[in-house]
Amino acid sequence: MAGNRQSPLDLLLVAGLVILTDIFILVPALSGSFLRTIFGLLLVLFLPGYALIGALLPAKKDIDGIERALLSLGLSIAVVPLMGLGMNYTDWGIREVPVLTGLSIFTIFMCGAAYYRRRQLPEAEAFEVPVKASISALKTDLLGETRGENRSGADRAISMLLVISILASLGSLAYVIGNPREGEAFTEFYILGPDRIAENYPTNYTLGDSGTVVVGITNHEYRTVDYTMEIRLENRSLPLPENQKYVNLDRDVSWKEPVTFTPPFEGKNMKLEFLLFNETEKSVPYRNVHLWINVTKEV
Known part of the structure; x- marks a missing residue:
């Protein structure tokens, strides 16, 4: 009967891994772990x-285990970029927490759908991962109890060596993944137009009017950095709110905000500079971008 059916261990494992991933990414005390x-x-x-x-x-008959594993890899590679593309057109953008939330909800929802569809099939036809059978076969292989016959010590030794080699390889892979070589340290610093694209920058002003651009900073310095931003018009500093002048960013975190300024004097082809200083050098800009603007008197 359906009520006596075993729980789908593979789907429970997938859901559990999703939750563990969320914990290890979102909990600061665990986020530095290679796990x-x-x-x-x-x-x-x-x-x-x-x-x-x-x-x-x-269903079991749909595809075998190897095909299922390969398709899982291929579909994941297809689903994740599509989800990222969709998020790129939302207010959340492609950031760690929104992407993590989207993938987690999608995966757990699909686990629920898979469980429901398996329940609609007879138990003998529904796909399941034969965990107990696999463990039993592994024990039999390692202990040499194959269909009532004792395997030779050499066969058992080879089997043990194979298992140890696989575990050692997985351990080495985990270490390499968890301790990657650091690439070049740098900071992204850029400005976008009011529509958050690299065009339609406000360049013509009437004296007294304000302009707005979107300023973006992304920290790839492999450490937390305290940035200081400054706007200068013809080498004259313009006022900025404290929360935009001083920006603290953790590693691989982005900051993107609209910044409003008011040119205080008129002129043509004036250089409007956006300067970014890091915590180690306060006198020389670490990154800078600029626009050429015109400011005229009101007629």
């Missing part, structure tokens, strides 16, 4: 596709 990287790779490269395949193909 964060491993769980993150699983969430990006495998779990969404596996859950989606489970919902689309719930």
